[in-house]
Amino acid sequence: MSSHRRFIEGLLFTDFYQLTMAQLYFHHGLAERRVQFDYFFRSHPHYGEHSAGYSIFAGLEWLLDWMRETAATSEDVAYLRSLKGAAGNRLFDEGFLDWLSANGTMTGLTIRAVPEGRVVHPNVPLVVVDGPLAMAQLIETPVLNHLNYQTLVATKASRIREAALGAPILEFGMRRAHERGANAGTRAALIGGADFSSNIGVSGLMGVRPKGTHAHSMVQAFLALGGSELDAFRAFADLYPDDCVLLVDTIDTLASGIPNAIRVFEDLRKGGHIPRGIRLDSGDLAYLAIQAAIQLDAAGFEEVSIVLSNNLDELVIWQIVTQIREEAPRYGVDAGRLVRRLAHGVGTALITSTGDSALDGVYKLVAIDEGGRLRPAIKLSESQAKTLNPGDKKVWRIYDRRNKATADLIGLADERPGGDQPIVLCHPTDQPRRRRLAAEDVSEIEALHQEVFVDGCRVGEPPDLETMRARRVADLDRLDPGVKRLMNPHLYHVSLSERLWESKHALVQRLRSEIMSGARE
């Protein structure tokens, strides 16, 4: 594999039609024609019985890394040269392959994008790729591959974090992840809401301490060799006296695991160490958390964390927290304190985004140069909602007097909303619906795009993890609570400027009438 890794993860990490189209553009003199493509998604993740009201954008830096490192190699070209069509003829000719060898790089592409970690919404262009048609087309698949998945996972992580009411979130999903996608998933989880991850490599890369406890197999191994659960716990505590989190459900959580953990914790305390936690991985986690708190408190370990795991997601966590709040007082346990001492280990549901395992992000041609001017391109669709917003565009976030985000506004690139004028927000499909925001009702108009990639290089330094997390926290703070609700969230407005609305509808009308009149034949 490793000898093939560069081949399967390089320029040919893309769909076949990107290459057949690139060759066509080359032969029509269009390969280097300047175009713009928009990356956006059409709806927030919908998990079946519940749906996100916002998403967290992620994946951009790893896409830019891929772009910086990728160019057509001689192996790529040799492979394309070898491909034969149905009639035995070569599919790619030397003219195109020569062009690809010389021009198959990202150096002509410019990218502006919303920064990673930010709250984002449907239909807003999150990434705008500007440059020669053939290469801008060719990277469609890698753009979608990098951004769809990380945005999906960052969004799930944010929901999980919100459900946990500030308790730490540990990402544990590597074993159920989609193979090497695990690494991108861990990164996105750390941006979106996970505090730590068990994934050592990516934790190291991102500058976060990897976290974990031990497996059932460690206790099993001691048992099989004639030892006991207590022996296993003691061995672990001896080696990690200041970092001791014990998995207590290998034999019997309440009758064996927790009492044994408490004995070990007492020894640690005598030795001047602070025991860290226990982990519950099966059974009724809400009930067991309460019982664990009772036993730990009785032994004077009020500060020991209770780590929960086993098929957690945002709804299960929300249910557990709710159940603890209802049940704990009956046992004389302070529910608020118990909820704060929890930590949640989340695996499959986070890294595969259970319920909705793919974001519906798309990458669409929106403009093409003609005579030095970008001409809007459009694609009609069955539904008005799916009809593209054409042309060279920008995006602004509008904050109201409470300093809460009230709408994202998509407009033409040369617009400058604001000043003394009211802002007019056009509903994207419903023509009569317009919302007018008086200047005095607007506290801020924030441009969302930054230029991040020019001439094959990243512009400036990539943000560190803390910066991306801080963006998320700030954006969530400025988002209405109704939009953040786990189930049936309130709809956030994404609107078009009047000029964009008019430009789009003129283009739609013209295309429709041309089709009707057969003028295009």
Place this chain on the structure above:
Amino acid sequence: MSSHRRFIEGLLFTDFYQLTMAQLYFHHGLAERRVQFDYFFRSHPHYGEHSAGYSIFAGLEWLLDWMRETAATSEDVAYLRSLKGAAGNRLFDEGFLDWLSANGTMTGLTIRAVPEGRVVHPNVPLVVVDGPLAMAQLIETPVLNHLNYQTLVATKASRIREAALGAPILEFGMRRAHERGANAGTRAALIGGADFSSNIGVSGLMGVRPKGTHAHSMVQAFLALGGSELDAFRAFADLYPDDCVLLVDTIDTLASGIPNAIRVFEDLRKGGHIPRGIRLDSGDLAYLAIQAAIQLDAAGFEEVSIVLSNNLDELVIWQIVTQIREEAPRYGVDAGRLVRRLAHGVGTALITSTGDSALDGVYKLVAIDEGGRLRPAIKLSESQAKTLNPGDKKVWRIYDRRNKATADLIGLADERPGGDQPIVLCHPTDQPRRRRLAAEDVSEIEALHQEVFVDGCRVGEPPDLETMRARRVADLDRLDPGVKRLMNPHLYHVSLSERLWESKHALVQRLRSEIMSGARE
């Protein structure tokens, strides 16, 4: 990234607790103790309203590739050396790090496994890892990461293929895949049922011609520059006269796309070329397929394929095929012929296994050497069904007189079922339920495991794609149709031998009584 790739995809592509446990085993003189771990899954994928009745095993060769290429590097060791615990102390000491530097390789591990492409069932050990405890434990995460995902996707691909009744399946999912997991997903899809993929790199690696058509953006680009859909189609046909598949829904499928495609096909035919197909990517695909067939047949293009795409999965394909069978005769179209000329482009649902995005595969310690003899290890569980099958085991598939697979039998490694004796199949949890198969009712007893990895090397050559596909086809042919049903499939029996059943229950009883009597404290 690329400089970090080896770091995040090497030995530290694992969960943190694998390293803390490895150090513990090292300090207890257990790091090189011989053990066995089993990889198995507990249930077939369940997609919400439907469930698989069998799975297709995949991912093994890429796991073995990872193992052959992976060993502790000085960068790995330096990173572990840098890690500090909560009290600021180092977590990994030089003794362990020296051991890891010298022994952090796969050379001590032996693997026997079910071959890739085979039909497999829950609780059957698919991979048995035998070797030193610390390294066998350390690879838990990569084992699960590689095998869970590819088996998940191969299973989905097989269901999709069955639903399509032999029509070609094209894997198109890269853009919605979980980042670089796309490559493993394409491989698994090709093993499990996809005929072709749009993923160029992996198609090349696996020796399959990559396939694709063109994107809407190609037609859009021609329109934006003042050309027409017909111009775009002609340009494509000129360049690929023998491989021409046209996407006909950019403007209007029936009014514009198909009539324009037919004009282009007529020109191709005049030039001595064979037009290949059209692709429908939106709208009511069953209705449009019938209408497309009518138009194509009227123009004399009965052999042109009709490629369907747009959120297809096994149930949607099954519904489309059913609808065509009901509706086509009303339009005078031969339904059987139409179903056979279809091809199905499947994206998201296949590569992310929509409905169930993770296989619940686990990796469990089942035996540990004591005095030169493997001693069974067990883990009790809340439910009998989740209690491990302990010890060094083998697996056989039993075929009945019709030469259909009737059960998988898990037994002890030194058993030899068969001969003149009847085969006794014990229900894994329900003690009284035993099934007896007389020798004359058994046509074949097939051992399922092969030794594939010894001393850090693969045993023999890895199988090529055709071999893995042939295994799948042969296994499906010998599987009862009820087990292959898309919804509510019939349950295939996975049974224990009498000796394994007795050994397991003796171990459970002993462990229970020891816990009850507190003997283990």
